[in-house]
Amino acid sequence: MGKLGILLVIVLGAIAVAQLVRVYEHSLKLKKTGEHDINDRDNNLNAWLMLLFMIFQFGGFIYLMLAYGWTGRGPSASLEGEETDWLLNLNFVIIIAIFFLTNFLLFYFSYKYVRKPGVRATYFPHNNKLEMIWTVVPACVLAVIIILGLRSWNNLTSPSGDGAVVIELYSKQFDWTARYAGEDNVLGKYDYKLTTGTNELGILTAKTIEDAIVEREKKVNAINKLLSNADTVLSDSLVEAQEFTLSHNERILRSLYQLKQNHNKEVDKNAEDDIIVKGTLVLCVGQEYEFNFRSMDVIHSAYFPHFRAQINTVPGMTTRTKFTPSITTAEMREIKNDPKFKYVLMCNKICGKAHYKMKMDIEVLSKAEYAAWLAGKKKETFKLKYGIAPAEGGDDMAKEDGSNSGEDMPAEDATGEAAPIKKEDEI
Amino acid sequence: MGSHAHDSHDHGHAHHEEHHHEENFVSKYIFSHDHKMIGKQFLMTAVFMGLVAMMLSILFRIQLAWPGESSDFLNLFLGDRWAPKGILDQNMYLGLVTIHGTIMVFFLLTGGLSGTFSNILIPLQLGARDMASGFLNMLSYWFFFISSVLMLISLFVETGPAMAGWTVYPPLSALPKAVPGSGLGMTLWLFSMAIFIAGSLIGSLNYIVTVLNLRTKGMTMTRMPLTIWAFFVTAILGVLSFPVLLSAALLLIMDRLAGTSFYLSDIIVGDEMLSNHGGSPILFQHLFWFLGHPEVYIVLLPALGLSSEIIATNARKPIFGYKAMIGSILAIGFLSFIVWGHHMFITGMNPFLGSVFVFTTLLIAIPSAVKVFNYITTLWKGSLVFTPAMLFAIGLVSTFITGGVTGIILADSALDIAIHDTYFVVAHFHIVMGMSAVLGMFAGVYHWFPKMYGRMLNTRLGYVHFWITIIGAYGVFFPMHFVGLAGAPRRYYDYSVQRLR
Numbered sequence: 001m002g003k004l005g006i007l008l009v010i011v012l013g014a015i016a017v018a019q020l021v022r023v024y025e026h027s028l029k030l031k032k033t034g035e036h037d038i039n040d041r042d043n044n045l046n047a048w049l050m051l052l053f054m055i056f057q058f059g060g061f062i063y064l065m066l067a068y069g070w071t072g073r074g075p076s077a078s079l080e081g082e083e084t085d086w087l088l089n090l091n092f093v094i095i096i097a098i099f100f101l102t103n104f105l106l107f108y109f110s111y112k113y114v115r116k117p118g119v120r121a122t123y124f125p126h127n128n129k130l131e132m133i134w135t136v137v138p139a140c141v142l143a144v145i146i147i148l149g150l151r152s153w154n155n156l157t158s159p160s161g162d163g164a165v166v167i168e169l170y171s172k173q174f175d176w177t178a179r180y181a182g183e184d185n186v187l188g189k190y191d192y193k194l195t196t197g198t199n200e201l202g203i204l205t206a207k208t209i210e211d212a213i214v215e216r217e218k219k220v221n222a223i224n225k226l227l228s229n230a231d232t233v234l235s236d237s238l239v240e241a242q243e244f245t246l247s248h249n250e251r252i253l254r255s256l257y258q259l260k261q262n263h264n265k266e267v268d269k270n271a272e273d274d275i276i277v278k279g280t281l282v283l284c285v286g287q288e289y290e291f292n293f294r295s296m297d298v299i300h301s302a303y304f305p306h307f308r309a310q311i312n313t314v315p316g317m318t319t320r321t322k323f324t325p326s327i328t329t330a331e332m333r334e335i336k337n338d339p340k341f342k343y344v345l346m347c348n349k350i351c352g353k354a355h356y357k358m359k360m361d362i363e364v365l366s367k368a369e370y371a372a373w374l375a376g377k378k379k380e381t382f383k384l385k386y387g388i389a390p391a392e393g394g395d396d397m398a399k400e401d402g403s404n405s406g407e408d409m410p411a412e413d414a415t416g417e418a419a420p421i422k423k424e425d426e427i
Numbered sequence: 428m429g430s431h432a433h434d435s436h437d438h439g440h441a442h443h444e445e446h447h448h449e450e451n452f453v454s455k456y457i458f459s460h461d462h463k464m465i466g467k468q469f470l471m472t473a474v475f476m477g478l479v480a481m482m483l484s485i486l487f488r489i490q491l492a493w494p495g496e497s498s499d500f501l502n503l504f505l506g507d508r509w510a511p512k513g514i515l516d517q518n519m520y521l522g523l524v525t526i527h528g529t530i531m532v533f534f535l536l537t538g539g540l541s542g543t544f545s546n547i548l549i550p551l552q553l554g555a556r557d558m559a560s561g562f563l564n565m566l567s568y569w570f571f572f573i574s575s576v577l578m579l580i581s582l583f584v585e586t587g588p589a590m591a592g593w594t595v596y597p598p599l600s601a602l603p604k605a606v607p608g609s610g611l612g613m614t615l616w617l618f619s620m621a622i623f624i625a626g627s628l629i630g631s632l633n634y635i636v637t638v639l640n641l642r643t644k645g646m647t648m649t650r651m652p653l654t655i656w657a658f659f660v661t662a663i664l665g666v667l668s669f670p671v672l673l674s675a676a677l678l679l680i681m682d683r684l685a686g687t688s689f690y691l692s693d694i695i696v697g698d699e700m701l702s703n704h705g706g707s708p709i710l711f712q713h714l715f716w717f718l719g720h721p722e723v724y725i726v727l728l729p730a731l732g733l734s735s736e737i738i739a740t741n742a743r744k745p746i747f748g749y750k751a752m753i754g755s756i757l758a759i760g761f762l763s764f765i766v767w768g769h770h771m772f773i774t775g776m777n778p779f780l781g782s783v784f785v786f787t788t789l790l791i792a793i794p795s796a797v798k799v800f801n802y803i804t805t806l807w808k809g810s811l812v813f814t815p816a817m818l819f820a821i822g823l824v825s826t827f828i829t830g831g832v833t834g835i836i837l838a839d840s841a842l843d844i845a846i847h848d849t850y851f852v853v854a855h856f857h858i859v860m861g862m863s864a865v866l867g868m869f870a871g872v873y874h875w876f877p878k879m880y881g882r883m884l885n886t887r888l889g890y891v892h893f894w895i896t897i898i899g900a901y902g903v904f905f906p907m908h909f910v911g912l913a914g915a916p917r918r919y920y921d922y923s924v925q926r927l928r
Contacts, residue, residue: 003489004500021887038812038886046813049894050821057825057901068909084845091839095832102799102828109806110821113742114813121743122808130804131751131797138796142789145835149789150782152841157778173605173696192693193700251702293775297696298599299708301773301848305914308845312774314708315598316692319775348848348916350592351599352606353517356919 040115047114054107058100074306074336077343077364078323080156081308087152094141160322164290169281169345170201171313172296173352176345176360177201180275182381187292188271191259193252195296201276203382205268209260216253220246272383280361281345284370288324300358303348306332312349325364332364458569460561465568466546467879470872472568473539476575480530487523490515494921509587520920521590522608526582528593529616533623534578536726536864538571541665544729544871545634545658547879552652554643559636563629570626577619581612589616592918594719597690597711601682604697614683617676624669624676631662631669638662649753653746656753657732660760661725667764668721675714682706709774716767723860724763728756730867731798731827734820737874738802741817742809748801755794755801762791772840773847781840788838795831799824815889819870822897823863829901830859833908848918851911854904862900869896 076082166181179201181187188203194212195202202208223246226232227239234242283289293302295313303310304323311321333341347358365373459465486505489498497513504510509519546564550557558564581588590608591600595616603610638659642651651659678689682703690711691703739746746752768776768784802824811817833855836842846852869892876884915922 003493003498007485017891018888021885021891025885025887038814042886042890043811043813046818046890047811053894053897056898060901060905064906064909068913081845084841087839088836088842088845091836091842095835099829099832102803103825105803106806106821106824106828109803109809110811113806113809113811115743115810119810121810123744124747124804124808125745126748126750131748131801134800135793135797138793142792142835145839146786146789149785149839149841153778153782153785153839156841156844157781192695195695195700248702252700297694298602298605299596303848303914303916305845310773310844310847314775315694316704316707317709317775346916349596350521350918352590353521355521356517356921 040117043115047111050107050110054103057103061099074332075327076306076308077325077327077332078304078307078309079326080323081306082326083152083155084308087148090148091145094145160290161288164288164322165284166290166292167281168201168292168294169302169313170294170296171300171302171347171358173298174347174354174358175278176281176302176347176358178277178281178360180277180377181270182273182275184270184273186270188274188382189267190294192296193256193259198386201294203271203274204259204263205271205386206260206263206265207386209256209263213253213256213260216249216256220249220253223249272381274382275377275380276382276385277377280363282370282373283325283362283364285325285328285364285366287370288322290322291320293319293321298351299349300347300351301349303346304343304362305346306343306362310348328364328366329362330366458565460557460565462546462550462558462561462564463879465564466543468568469538469542469546469571470879472572472575473535473543476530476578477535477539479579480527480535483523483527483530487515487520487527490520490920491922494923515920517920518587518590518607521592521606521918522582522588522612524918525590525592525595525608525616526578526588529589529620530578531861532593532722532726533620534571534575536860536868537627537722538575538623540729540864540868540871541658541661541725542568542571542630543868544654544733544875545630545662547875548654549634549637549658550641551878552655553638553641553646555637555641558633559641560633563633567626567630567633570622570629574619574623574626577615577622581615581619584611584615586610586612588612594712594715595679596715597679597682597708598694598696601679601691602694602696604699609683614680617680617683621673621676621680624673627665627669631665634658634662635666649750653735653749653752653756654729654732656756657728657735660756661728661732664721664725664728664760664763668718668725671714672718675711675718678714679711709771709776712771712774713767716770717764719770720767721760721763723856724759726860726864727827727867728759730823730864730871731756733867733871733874734802734823737816737820737870738805738824740874741812741814741820742805743812744805744809746801747804747807748797751797752801755797758794759791762787762794766791766838769838769840769843772843785838785840789835792831792835792838795827799828799831814873815884815886815893816870816874818890818893819866819873819896822893822900823866823870825897826858826862826866826900829905830855830857830863834859846911848916849911850907850915850917853917854907854911857904857907858900862904866896866900869893 076085166185166187168179168181168187170177170179177200179187188205190202191204192202194204194208196208196212196215199208199211223242227234227242227246291302291311293311293313295315297315299315300313301310302313302321307323307325309321309323311319313319327335329341329343332343333339343362343364345360345362347355351358455461456464459468486501489501495514499513501510501515502513505515505519509516509522515523546558549555586603586607588608589595589600589612590606591597591613595613599605600609600613603613638651638655642648678687681687682689682691686703688703688706690706690708691701692706692708693704694701735746735752766784766788768780769788772781772784806821833851837846837852837855873884873889876882911917
């Protein structure tokens with residue numbers, strides 16, 4: 001109850017202050033001083049407090065500035081971020097100047113022009129020249145800010161160069177999956193309806209379509225069987241629910257048939273060399289990257305604080321961003337003097353219970369290290385990985401009705417990441 | 428005194444008798460048509476809601492201060508379900524954050540400021556006898572009251588209150604499988620907001636009609652007090668922007684209850700593959716922020732209007748640049764409609780569209796600067812009397828500056844990328860929207876309390892109140908800027924956790 005105690009003390013303290021002031025007021029009443037006229041002593045006291053508060057405000061700000069700086073996360077780890085940091089610093093210089101100037105004027109005038117006996121307020125209702133000045137000057141400053149800001153914005157959002165390596169980041173509650181575009185540097189196509197236990201990202205190839213259809217047909221058949229089985233007795237509401245599920249599944253099945261019909265096998269090769277990576281996103285220093293983003297369930301936001309990059313991942317559409325890592329993890333560890341430092345990709349859009357844990361480590365390697373890592377991944381292309389165990393999808397089928405379950409999948413992926421959450425949910 | 432009584436007696440002689448009979452307890456204090464009483468009702472309800480929202484913020488702040496530690500009194504407030512063993516549940520954390528934001532923005536700052544002071548001051552300062560329609564005015568309050576009750580009820584629902592943040596972005600807010608609060612809690616949230624919007628619209632229309640038609644003889648538009656100008660523009664903003672939120676809410680209700688696909692597309696959630704296709708979650712954000720940004724000024728303008736009056740009065744000077752002040756209110760009001768995209772720079776919308784919003788957003792800094800400098804010049808060579816109201820009004824100008832300048836950073840899309848949705852944003856809007864509006868509300872209450880209740884508030888307690896408030900406000904929200912710059916995302920339950928595992 002210690003914390004509640006602290007709260008109670010604060011509340012009681014406030015009440016005590018209030019009571020003391022009341023006693024004071026009553027004693028004044030006895031002295032027959034007007035209770036509600038602001039006397040000079042109070043007035044001057046407040047004028048002084050205004051000045052003191054200004055010192056507190058400025059002092060506090062300068063202290064925080066010195067202690068944390070305005071880039072508390074260290075130097076930018078990407079080339080693009082350096083431009084952002086430069087612009088941020090420039091903007092900060094401008095706004096801090098405005099902050100000091102206007103707050104100073106406000107509090108200093110409050111202090112200086114406090115009511116004094118015999119001094120009357122000056123009648124000064126307007127002055128066109130002054131008003132013109134503080135319309136035009138801010139406008140000019142803003143013009144500079146806008147022009148510089150838009151220049152950076154165009155640089156940051158422009159298409160990436162031809163040499164950029166393409167990576168897709170796929171988000172779902174509550175983890176990230178990376179898909180490297182492989183040797184051809186073209187991501188394979190996808191369709192969310194193809195998402196199964198073995199094809200988590202819904203990648204589109206002739207085989208995945210076939211598997212998804214088989215799986216969906218099994219589901220439809222199972223429900224049909226249940227509904228036509230004369231031995232089982234189902235309540236009306238249960239029948240209704242099953243019929244609803246049936247029509248839903250049949251609808252998906254129909255669009256899967258359509259997908260199969262329109263499928264062009266030419267595009268399969270784009271998908272077959274893709275490499276799916278979980279856990280840590282590995283990047284190469286000095287290499288420009290083009291990131292594509294997708295989301296399985298709700299809106300997430302891919303936030304790379306060290307690289308000064310961020311973009312939302314939106315279900316139903318792809319988003320993109322780009323950056324070029326400029327400092328390897330090892331170098332950054334030296335700069336930060338922290339042997340455990342890791343770059344991180346965080347979710348930065350409220351997405352549910354474990355939002356705060358939805359992170360992915362990022363490791364930036366030197367060129368040689370990266371080449372070695374990539375060589376090790378050659379055996380993990382989608383073709384090999386998916387081809388090895390084509391029948392696995394069938395096993396999932398046995399479990400309840402959800403082989404495409406977002407929450408079930410990670411459990412099978414050896415990481416077991418989302419599984420504990422599900423348990424808690426059910427409780 | 429005598430002549431006054433005589434006047435009013437003469438005035439309403441014909442209706443005097445029946446009026447007298449009507450004034451029972453219910454018609455005087457509950458279903459009152461009297462603008463002063465309705466204003467007080469708004470004030471009381473809003474202050475109560477504000478206290479509730481403040482309590483909620485203390486509950487989740489305790490989790491942030493002592494993450495993972497047991498605070499057994501949380502169990503006392505939230506029970507075993509939402510605070511087992513005194514540790515706040517992760518879902519409930521999001522629920523508390525959501526309802527704190529919703530109540531503060533809509534129920535305290537919108538209802539409390541515009542509702543209270545528009546009602547009390549518009550007829551008094553215009554020389555009108557009452558609002559254009561006393562009945563609609565009453566209706567506006569009772570809609571507000573019902574929506575407040577609904578919002579509070581949602582806190583006690585089994586699956587918890589809405590948990591998708593106060594901006595309730597779908598799909599999170601549309602899918603109960605994604606977060607439990609998106610079940611009944613979210614439904615109640617949406618219905619509460621729909622009723623709130625209806626009430627707010629009725630009120631706003633009433634204010635506009637009153638200002639346009641019921642001004643006393645000689646009270647031309649360019650002679651109106653700046654408070655009235657602020658309320659007038661606020662009401663116009665409300666009438667033009669709130670219906671858009673209503674439509675957004677209705678479409679979301681349809682998506683949730685009728686299976687439409689306005690905001691949903693290609694989603695797999697839990698173990699279910701949804702067949703919704705072709706909708707766009709971004710559409711909701713456009714609709715939401717089309718209200719959401721004017722909403723900031725719906726909250727701020729009344730506070731600025733009140734402080735104009737209070738600063739001028741207590742500096743013993745007319746406000747500097749009256750016409751420029753009106754111009755800047757109108758400019759802010761107009762610009763607030765074409766800047767909503769600055770909340771969405773990183774949603775993946777077209778970068779060119781982003782550039783347009785950068786431009787329009789930064790333009791707002793100009794009328795805001797004019798207002799600030801006009802306040803400061805009003806103080807210059809004045810004869811300042813520091814009533815508590817005056818202190819709060821000066822505090823408002825200070826937070827308006829401090830929070831306003833960080834807006835320049837956030838409006839700059841290139842910089843927003845790096846700090847979007849971090850604590851920098853939280854610090855920014857708590858100072859500029861939260862604190863400025865709350866300080867303005869306090870200033871207004873201290874200044875007009877005698878007019879409302881026929882007695883003064885204690886001056887010295889007012890001083891204590893102000894200095895604790897302003898120091899506390901800066902103490903809480905100033906350091907948050909630095910936390911945000913260091914990269915701390917908002918709405919995180921626990922910052923000490925490295926990864927999900």
